[in-house]
Amino acid sequence: MSLPSKMSGVVLNGHGGPEMLEWRDDLPVPKPGARDVLIRVSAAGVNNTDINTRTAWYSKSDADAEDASWSGKPLTFPRIQGADVCGHIVAVGDQVDPARIGERVLIEPCIREADGETLETPWYFGSECDGGFAEFARVAARHAYPIQSDLSDVELASFPCSYSTAENMLTRAAVKAGETVLVTGASGGVGSATVQLAAARGAKVVAITSAAKADKVKALGASETLDRDDDYLSALSGKQVDVVIDLVAGSKWPALLEVLRSGGRYAVAGAIGGPIVELDVRTLYLKDLSFFGCTVLGPDVFGNLIERIERGDIAPLVAETYQLQQISAAQDAFDEKGYIGKIVLNLN
Numbered sequence: 001m002s003l004p005s006k007m008s009g010v011v012l013n014g015h016g017g018p019e020m021l022e023w024r025d026d027l028p029v030p031k032p033g034a035r036d037v038l039i040r041v042s043a044a045g046v047n048n049t050d051i052n053t054r055t056a057w058y059s060k061s062d063a064d065a066e067d068a069s070w071s072g073k074p075l076t077f078p079r080i081q082g083a084d085v086c087g088h089i090v091a092v093g094d095q096v097d098p099a100r101i102g103e104r105v106l107i108e109p110c111i112r113e114a115d116g117e118t119l120e121t122p123w124y125f126g127s128e129c130d131g132g133f134a135e136f137a138r139v140a141a142r143h144a145y146p147i148q149s150d151l152s153d154v155e156l157a158s159f160p161c162s163y164s165t166a167e168n169m170l171t172r173a174a175v176k177a178g179e180t181v182l183v184t185g186a187s188g189g190v191g192s193a194t195v196q197l198a199a200a201r202g203a204k205v206v207a208i209t210s211a212a213k214a215d216k217v218k219a220l221g222a223s224e225t226l227d228r229d230d231d232y233l234s235a236l237s238g239k240q241v242d243v244v245i246d247l248v249a250g251s252k253w254p255a256l257l258e259v260l261r262s263g264g265r266y267a268v269a270g271a272i273g274g275p276i277v278e279l280d281v282r283t284l285y286l287k288d289l290s291f292f293g294c295t296v297l298g299p300d301v302f303g304n305l306i307e308r309i310e311r312g313d314i315a316p317l318v319a320e321t322y323q324l325q326q327i328s329a330a331q332d333a334f335d336e337k338g339y340i341g342k343i344v345l346n347l348n
Contacts, residue, residue, distance in 0.1 A: 003038075003091060004029055009134025010327050011078035015056040018328045027080070030130070030138035035116050037141045038091040039105060043157035044132040044324070045084030046334050046343040047189065048270065053081065053127055075127070082132030083109040083125045084344075086157040089144060096141045104153075105144040106306065107132065109161045110297035113140040122296050133324060135347065145306050155316035158342035159309060160302075162189035165294070166197050166245075167308075168301045169267040172292040173243045177202025180239075182232075182259060185247035185272060186222065187213040187340045189317075194245050195220045196314045206241060208232075208248075216340050220317075228252075232259050243267070253277035260289055267292040317341025 008025040032038045052058055053075070085107040089100050111123040125131045125139065147156060175181055181198045185191040186207035198205045199221025207214075207222035214225040226235050232255045233240075240261035246253075250273020257279075260266060266289060283289070308314050319339035322330040324347050334343050 003136075007135040008324075009080055010324060012054055012081055014077050015054060017055075018331065020054060021327055022078070023325055027134060029136050032091055032093040032096075032138055033116050034093040034095045035113070035140055035142075036093045036138050037089045037096060037100060037105075037144050039085065039087040039107070039137050039139065039144065040090045041082075041085055041087040041132045041135060041137050041347050042153035043086050043347060044082040044345045045157045045161060045189075046327075046330050046345065047083055047161050048272070049083060049124065049127065049161070050081045051331055051334065073128075079126075080130035080132075080134050080137075081126040082134075082137075082345075083127070083161045084157050084342075085125070085132035085137060085160065086147075086153045087132070087137070090136070092141065100141070100144075100146075103144075103146045104156075106147050106156060106160050107137070107139050108143040108145060108297070108302040109164060110295075110302070111140070111143055113142060116140075133327065133345070145302060147306060148310055151309075151316060153348065154321055154344045154346055155318055156309070157344050158189075158316045158318050159193075159305065159314075162342060163193040163197065163314065164297055164302050164305050165190050165269050166193035167305050168297050169194065169245050169269055169292070169294045170197055170201065171298055171301055171304075172294050173245070173265040173267040173290075175201055175203050175243055178204075179242040180204045180206060181243045181245060182206045182208070182241045182256070183222075183245045183247075184208045184256070185270065186217050186225070188247065188272075188337070189342045190247050190270060192217070192220055192317055192341055193314070194247075195222050197308070198245070200308065200313045203243075206236070213340055220340075232256070240264070246270070248273040249277050250274040251277075254280065254283075257283045257287070257289065260287065263288050263290075265290045265292065267294055269294040318344050320344075321346050323347075 186209040246268040247270035249271035319341040
């Protein structure tokens with residue numbers, strides 16, 4: 001098929017507020033390298049990382065934003081963001097089977113190969129390289145996973161980043177059937193995914209959420225819910241849990257360690273409640289706890305997630321849909337947190 005030379009999309013011109021996002025219709029369509037595929041984007045999800053990158057939240061320095069990326073290295077601008085992508089392959093590089101043209105795919109957001117080279121430090125799609133907030137996106141063929149599903153493109157675009165993050169934490173923490181897992185931030189994109197995926201593993205899920213969202217979170221697979229302001233150990237009648245999956249951190253972080261049993265495991269991939277916490281190191285070593293910081297996806301995580309989607313083990317949770325041109329409104333709605341699941345941008 002004949003491809004255009006220019007495309008429409010949203011670029012991030014630097015760190016700052018929504019004014020740093022710019023709609024353009026003169027962006028060059030990327031050309032696939034020898035080991036790449038070119039994807040016509042159908043839908044792209046909105047994530048914390050989009051906003052965190054824009055606002056330089058990842059920076060540990062108040063002086064500048066030079067380290068405000070997943071990798072801790074300066075980003076180059078303009079940048080096309082968007083880690084969650086569903087679309088169709090429309091062109092391939094010289095070393096990729098042409099039979100892949102036409103495949104519907106999900107992009108693995110954790111990138112281990114770019115420009116034909118294996119990366120020493122993995123990138124995130126839409127952060128260290130251009131992502132899916134445009135009509136076309138380029139990625140190494142190994143990161144474009146075929147998907148066979150009756151779900152819509154918008155529904156499929158709700159999965160990649162949040163669900164692979166959740167699956168990665170559960171994998172790193174080696175969650176097994178019969179164990180009890182406490183999930184913080186359980187109504188958000190990653191939290192609601194974790195509830196579903198932990199329940200699919202046969203674990204008992206205790207979810208921390210607001211009272212207004214408790215019933216909906218239980219419908220996703222949680223056996224029990226706690227309010228964010230509860231004394232967690234008292235609310236659990238002194239019963240401890242095997243694993244904590246944390247997306248919040250913040251001032252109540254010490255209570256998460258108190259509810260872990262001796263030998264328990266703690267996995268974290270977010271800090272929406274605040275990144276600086278207080279740790280009594282005696283709790284860590286006297287309880288023989290294991291900590292897992294989770295960013296880079298394990299090699300089998302995304303493939304396992306694709307299989308779960310195709311089997312119907314998990315269901316999409318699309319809270320709201322916007323057109324790509326409405327990205328500022330979509331991010332405002334995302335920040336309000338008045339929903340369960342994902343907000344998705346529709347490019348069709």
